[in-house]
Amino acid sequence: MSPELLFWFGVALKMVLTATVVVLTSLAVERSGPFIGALIGALPTAAGAAYVILALEQPPGFIAASAIGTIAVTSGVAIFAAVYAVLAQRHCLVVSLGAATAAWFAVAYGLRLVDWTPFGAVAINAAVYALTIPLSWRYRTAGEVVRFVRTRWDIPLRALTAALVVAVVTTASSAIGSFASGMFALFPIILGSSIVIMHPRIGGKATASMLAHAQPFLIGLGLGGLALHYLVAPIGVWPALAAALCVNLAWSGLLLAIETRRRKARHKPKA
Numbered sequence: 056m057s058p059e060l061l062f063w064f065g066v067a068l069k070m071v072l073t074a075t076v077v078v079l080t081s082l083a084v085e086r087s088g089p090f091i092g093a094l095i096g097a098l099p100t101a102a103g104a105a106y107v108i109l110a111l112e113q114p115p116g117f118i119a120a121s122a123i124g125t126i127a128v129t130s131g132v133a134i135f136a137a138v139y140a141v142l143a144q145r146h147c148l149v150v151s152l153g154a155a156t157a158a159w160f161a162v163a164y165g166l167r168l169v170d171w172t173p174f175g176a177v178a179i180n181a182a183v184y185a186l187t188i189p190l191s192w193r194y195r196t197a198g199e200v201v202r203f204v205r206t207r208w209d210i211p212l213r214a215l216t217a218a219l220v221v222a223v224v225t226t227a228s229s230a231i232g233s234f235a236s237g238m239f240a241l242f243p244i245i246l247g248s249s250i251v252i253m254h255p256r257i258g259g260k261a262t263a264s265m266l267a268h269a270q271p272f273l274i275g276l277g278l279g280g281l282a283l284h285y286l287v288a289p290i291g292v293w294p295a296l297a298a299a300l301c302v303n304l305a306w307s308g309l310l311l312a313i314e315t316r317r318r319k320a321r322h323k324p325k326a
Contacts, residue, residue: 089196089264090314094307096246096265097272099279103300105240106283110292117233118292122284122299124166124237126176129277130183131162135243136266136273137187139250140194143259143266151259152250163238171234173284180277184270191267194260241276275306 102125110118139155169175231239246266253262279299286295 089261089268092249092265093268093272094311096249097269097275098245098307099241099276099300099303101242101244102240102276103296105236106296109236109240110296113233115287115292117236118295119284119287120233121237121240122280122287123171123173123176124234125241125280126173126237126277126284127166127171127179127234128163128238128241129273129280130180131159131166131238132241132243132246132276133180133183133187133270133273134162135159136246136269137191140191140263140266143254143263144194146259148251148254148259151254152247155250156247159243163235166238167235173281177277177281180274184274188270191270194263194267196261196264237280271310272307275303278306279303 106118106121109121113121135155135158138158139151142151142154166179171179246269249265250262253265279302282302283295283299286298290298
């Protein structure tokens with residue numbers, strides 16, 4: 056097989072694998088309530104796929120440096136979710152999602168103007184979450200996601216969007232550099248695709264509830280990126296990726312346990 060053909064075969068394989076992961080995850084989001092849907096939507100599925108591919112193509116130093124971009128741009132995902140949650144109360148899908156996506160790109164552009172350290176990336180996240188979590192709190196609702204009928208184009212559209220983003224990030228990683236690769240690995244594919252499917256069918260307010268619930272879960276993405284950055288050198292890329300995933304899952308599990316306990320206490324009969 057020629058080098059050019061091998062290159063395009065690799066790109067196609069990346070797109071297929073990533074699309075499969077994202078579609079399966081977003082289908083799970085649809086069938087869950089806002090809290091569980093937020094937990095699933097905030098998992099690093101697309102980002103994990105992008106990092107696996109980057110790890111196959113780039114040296115360990117590149118992966119560690121990319122993790123700083125991932126940590127920093129987690130703040131952009133929080134802003135994406137907050138902007139959508141606010142606008143979706145009164146506006147259509149195009150306006151709400153368009154403004155949220157524009158906000159993410161604006162944050163990503165601004166982040167590239169600064170030479171970030173891990174401490175600085177964590178600090179900007181802390182400042183952003185101090186605003187977005189209280190802002191989004193009022194848009195949370197309880198209950199199950201309303202069932203809806205999916206069109207035949209919904210799943211292919213999600214698959215194509217996810218595949219294109221990851222293919223672009225991994226293929227262009229050498230040109231755009233480690234920091235930008237880490238940022239675009241965390242482009243909100245799953246949250247965005249879920250919005251596209253849910254907003255027209257169950258309404259902006261119900262969809263915004265999931266995005267509002269996602270705010271605390273997004274912190275786990277930054278914690279996972281921090282673990283990845285510091286563990287690549289001492290234990291290697293693959294163990295570091297596994298450890299970063301465990302950190303993210305542990306954070307989500309902690310929030311789930313707290314919420315489960317809170318709900319049990321709320322429904323416990325009074326003596």
